[in-house]
Amino acid sequence: xxxxxxxxIVLIYDDAKxxxxxxxxxxxxxxxxxxxxxxxxxxxxxxVYELLILTxxxxxxxxxxxxxxxxxxxxxxxxxxxxxxRQETRYAIDAAARIESLVFDGTLYPLxxxxxxxxxxxxxxxxxxxxxxxxxxxxxxxQIKIKIKDTDKxxxxxxxxxxxxxxxSSEFGCRLVREGI
Amino acid sequence: MxxxxxxxxxxxxxxxxxxxxxxxxxxxxDIYGADAKLLLIRRGNTLTQxxxxxLRRISTDQDTIxxxxxxxxxxxxxxxxxxxxxxxxxxxxxxxTEIKDExxxxxxxxxxxxxxxxxxxxxxxxxxSSRLEGTKPDVILDLVNSLAPVDExxxxxxxxxxxxxxxxxxxxxxxxxxxxxxxxxxxxxxxGKTSFPTQIxxxxxxxxxxxxxxxxxxTVHSYDLLTDFxxxxxxxxxxxxxxxxxxxxxxxxxxxxxxxxxxxxxVSDIYDAMVSRRAYKAPQNPFxxxxxxxxxxxxxxxxxxxxxxIQNMPKELINKPVKLSNGSVGLIHAFDLDDPEYPHxxxxxxxxxxxxxxxxxxxxxxxxxAST
Numbered sequence: 001x002x003x004x005x006x007x008x009i010v011l012i013y014d015d016a017k018x019x020x021x022x023x024x025x026x027x028x029x030x031x032x033x034x035x036x037x038x039x040x041x042x043x044x045x046x047x048v049y050e051l052l053i054l055t056x057x058x059x060x061x062x063x064x065x066x067x068x069x070x071x072x073x074x075x076x077x078x079x080x081x082x083x084x085x086r087q088e089t090r091y092a093i094d095a096a097a098r099i100e101s102l103v104f105d106g107t108l109y110p111l112x113x114x115x116x117x118x119x120x121x122x123x124x125x126x127x128x129x130x131x132x133x134x135x136x137x138x139x140x141x142x143q144i145k146i147k148i149k150d151t152d153k154x155x156x157x158x159x160x161x162x163x164x165x166x167x168x169s170s171e172f173g174c175r176l177v178r179e180g181i
Numbered sequence: 182m183x184x185x186x187x188x189x190x191x192x193x194x195x196x197x198x199x200x201x202x203x204x205x206x207x208x209x210x211d212i213y214g215a216d217a218k219l220l221l222i223r224r225g226n227t228l229t230q231x232x233x234x235x236l237r238r239i240s241t242d243q244d245t246i247x248x249x250x251x252x253x254x255x256x257x258x259x260x261x262x263x264x265x266x267x268x269x270x271x272x273x274x275x276x277x278t279e280i281k282d283e284x285x286x287x288x289x290x291x292x293x294x295x296x297x298x299x300x301x302x303x304x305x306x307x308x309x310s311s312r313l314e315g316t317k318p319d320v321i322l323d324l325v326n327s328l329a330p331v332d333e334x335x336x337x338x339x340x341x342x343x344x345x346x347x348x349x350x351x352x353x354x355x356x357x358x359x360x361x362x363x364x365x366x367x368x369x370x371x372x373g374k375t376s377f378p379t380q381i382x383x384x385x386x387x388x389x390x391x392x393x394x395x396x397x398x399x400t401v402h403s404y405d406l407l408t409d410f411x412x413x414x415x416x417x418x419x420x421x422x423x424x425x426x427x428x429x430x431x432x433x434x435x436x437x438x439x440x441x442x443x444x445x446x447x448v449s450d451i452y453d454a455m456v457s458r459r460a461y462k463a464p465q466n467p468f469x470x471x472x473x474x475x476x477x478x479x480x481x482x483x484x485x486x487x488x489x490x491i492q493n494m495p496k497e498l499i500n501k502p503v504k505l506s507n508g509s510v511g512l513i514h515a516f517d518l519d520d521p522e523y524p525h526x527x528x529x530x531x532x533x534x535x536x537x538x539x540x541x542x543x544x545x546x547x548x549x550x551a552s553t
Contacts, residue, residue: 102395104378112397112430115390135390142391 009054009148010035011091011122012064012075020049023095023148028053033077035064040073051075052091052122054146054153058176061089061124090121090128096147097129103141103156103181119146120171127157130171138162141177156181194247195530197512198500199237201256202246203263204230210249217247250529257502257510268327276312277324277340280305284336284368292375297406306365309340313347313364319497321348325453326467326544331460335374335382338453343367345449349486352493353445366417366442367449369410373402373418385460397422397430417442421450424481444483448474448490451482466544467498471521495521503544505535 008028012020020043026035035051043049043066051064064075099115101108117131129144136142140159145152157174164170192210194217202212205227212222221236222228237244248256260267272278283305291297313321325341346367350360374382377399381392388396404419420434420443427435439447455470465473471491478487495516503526504510511528523535535541 099391102391104380107378109378109381109395110398111391111394112401113394115394132390137386137389137392140389140391 006030007151008035009146009151009153010037011052011054011093012037012040013050013052013091015050017050017089017091019092023093025149025151026053035075035077036072037075038072042068043073049075050091051077052124054122054148056153057156057180058178059122059124088123088125090123090126092121093119095119098145098147099129099131099135099142100145100154101143103143106181108143108181114145117144124176126160126173126175127155128171128173130165130169133164133166133168133170135170136162136172141181143181192249193530195250195253195527196245197248197253197256199233199244199246201253201260201502202228202233202236203256203259204228204233206255206259209251209255212252213247215245215247221246253529254510257504257512260502261504261510268323271320271323272327275316275320275324276308280308280312280340281333281336283308284339285333288336288339288372288375291372291406295376295406297369297372297409299409302365302369306343306361306368309343309368310347310361310364313344313351313360318348318351318493319501321345322467322494322497326456328464329457331383331458334457334459335371338450338457339368339371341453341457342370342446342449345452346445348493349445349449349490352489353486359441362411362413362417363442363445365410366414366421366446369407369414370403370418370421370446370450371399372406373399373404376402383460387461400431413440413442416440417446419443421446423447425483426480429481439483444486448482448486451477452490466541467494468522468524468541471495475521491521492518495524498524498544501544503541506538506540506542 006028008026010024010026012024014020024037024040026037028035035053045066045068047066048063049066051062053060053062062077062079064077067074067076095118097117097119099111099117101110103109115131115135117129120128120130136159138159138161141156142159143154143156145154156177158177159172160175161173162170194213207227208222208224211220211224213219214221272281287298287301287305290301321344325344329337343364344367346363347360350363355363377396381388381396384392400419400422404415407415407418417440419431420439423429423432423434423439423443425436425439427433452470452474455465455473456467458464471494474482474487475491478484498513499515501513502510503513505526505528509528511526513524514527514532515525523540525532525534526541533539
């Protein structure tokens with residue numbers, strides 16, 4: 001029986017935190033704990049990269065060792081010794097996102113018109129987004145949909161700080177919520 | 182009382198209302214009847230409630246008396262200072278307090294059950310309609326424009342929009358049944374807000390964009406809650422934030438595709454929101470709202486409804502006491518329809534046109550100074 005590889009969004013970075021290629025849609029093999037990525041340039045075999053897999057409710061960070069195949073690349077995943085620290089590591093990204101709902105007292109309240117946003121960076125514990133000026137206030141809890149190619153992920157996040165770049169936009173530093181809404 | 186006592190040449194008399202005399206007032210100058218000849222109260226005398234009542238009984242020309250400018254100023258200042266107490270009495274007298282309590286219970290029921298009790302709604306709505314019939318428009322505006330605690334905003338707003346809808350319906354000369362529908366839509370127009378968090382409804386600041394986008398959904402919630410009501414009522418609540426130019430929500434309707442129910446409710450809703458005190462803003466006085474409503478004509482609001490409101494509402498404010506920005510007090514004398522923000526005020530024996538520099542700062546409450 002063929003193994004069921006779940007689709008996932010993955011970001012791949014080298015040691016210097018430079019993003020390799022773009023944001024990739026990969027296939028995640030939970031049993032073997034590895035992911036398969038199509039269309040990457042050939043990478044040096046056995047080289048280790050950092051991978052951030054956008055899972056719900058929060059992304060997970062791994063180190064991944066490269067195995068090259070004809071049409072795809074396999075990364076064998078393992079937790080690096082510095083995995084604890086990597087919660088703080090911000091991975092640069094530029095991806096489309098939409099703020100879809102606010103959360104108050106454990107209830108989701110959908111927006112009449114979702115707000116378009118850009119994801120600026122992300123870690124396993126937080127993210128920074130750029131969106132409309134004055135879109136959110138400190139303390140707002142919101143649900144954001146990150147849409148990459150045909151795959152989306154919904155994350156719940158609290159606004160921790162805002163930095164205004166008037167007149168048009170504000171950036172919001174956010175803590176991802178692990179415990180649900 | 183002394184008949185035909187001569188008025189000293191040095192004192193010019195101005196008209197005032199007996200209703201502005203108050204218990205304990207010491208008359209600074211003689212007070213005369215409407216003919217300016219019959220001496221009613223001698224200078225230095227202290228008025229008692231029974232004496233005021235007696236004057237009211239013998240008054241031949243409605244309730245007009247002739248007083249010195251200083252006496253008039255004393256009466257107006259006292260009237261403005263007592264506005265809060267007299268407001269509570271007025272609310273009791275007109276049944277507003279009772280309806281306010283019933284509306285609060287209704288909104289709480291909707292919040293807890295997620296259902297709109299049709300019978301209770303009909304009772305409150307009928308009560309509002311009958312009070313609308315039996316209450317003079319200027320008194321209704323006194324109720325709507327009153328100082329109100331921030332935490333009573335939602336129930337008062339529902340009642341006020343209902344009353345204003347009824348008034349506009351009358352001014353439009355609509356059939357009685359249509360006016361009753363308007364009263365009902367006003368009462369229910371924000372019922373969808375009952376399911377919204379207090380963090381949004383009572384935010385002590387202007388809302389963030391995302392919060393406002395959430396709040397916009399209250400129209401849809403109201404519509405969904407009213408499944409047992411006729412479509413004209415449901416559409417009235419759903420569309421009361423649609424704009425005449427098509428830039429409103431939730432559906433971006435424009436012009437006459439917005440029902441009359443919703444067009445009227447939009448004007449009432451905006452007017453009451455402007456004159457109300459909120460956690461994040463002071464109330465505006467009724468005059469400045471008229472200019473703003475006029476500016477929204479044809480872009481946001483129906484020209485017919487705005488014109489009807491501006492042509493009729495100011496008339497009901499005539500002869501109401503008002504304080505001006507230089508500290509003087511007077512009575513509203515007249516309005517220019519093309520400049521309703523700056524009414525003509527009778528101060529002492531003079532009528533002056535208020536201006537951007539000398540404007541009305543207080544009518545219903547001391548802090549409504551946002552007229553510029």
